[in-house]
Amino acid sequence: MMSTPSQQDLYRFLEDRFACAQTCAECARMCVLRAGVLDPDGSAEMDRLRRTGVRCAEVCDATCRALTEETDRDEDALRVQLEWCRTVCLDCARVFDARPGAGRSAAACRACAAACTDFMAALG
Numbered sequence: 001m002m003s004t005p006s007q008q009d010l011y012r013f014l015e016d017r018f019a020c021a022q023t024c025a026e027c028a029r030m031c032v033l034r035a036g037v038l039d040p041d042g043s044a045e046m047d048r049l050r051r052t053g054v055r056c057a058e059v060c061d062a063t064c065r066a067l068t069e070e071t072d073r074d075e076d077a078l079r080v081q082l083e084w085c086r087t088v089c090l091d092c093a094r095v096f097d098a099r100p101g102a103g104r105s106a107a108a109c110r111a112c113a114a115a116c117t118d119f120m121a122a123l124g
Helices: 007-036 046-069 075-097 103-123
Strands: none
Touching: 007 046, 007 075, 007 103, 046 075, 046 103, 075 103
16 A cells, blocks of 8 residues: 655755755856856867856756656656766866866756755655
């Protein structure tokens, strides 16, 4: 016999989902800002940093949409999306850590990775 979640469990689930979506949106915003303020010197390192930030923003944006718009989405597919977002955010944070002045962007990426991890735990 399957137990049904309590109303409190449902509220917590929705709060976690919303918090994760908000954190993904903030990470996307920070990554786009960071990519936009980079010196356009054409160096390979700057190009890698820009591409990493843009990729992270795109993945975070897709994850945010999955969390807020696709309520009938399969739980396994949602887990894959969250894990992808977590992995990309951690990679992006490492790249930003190596760049002076990118600490806030790196912190936003780590916060997003943590929110994805927390929400995956809430999924059970």
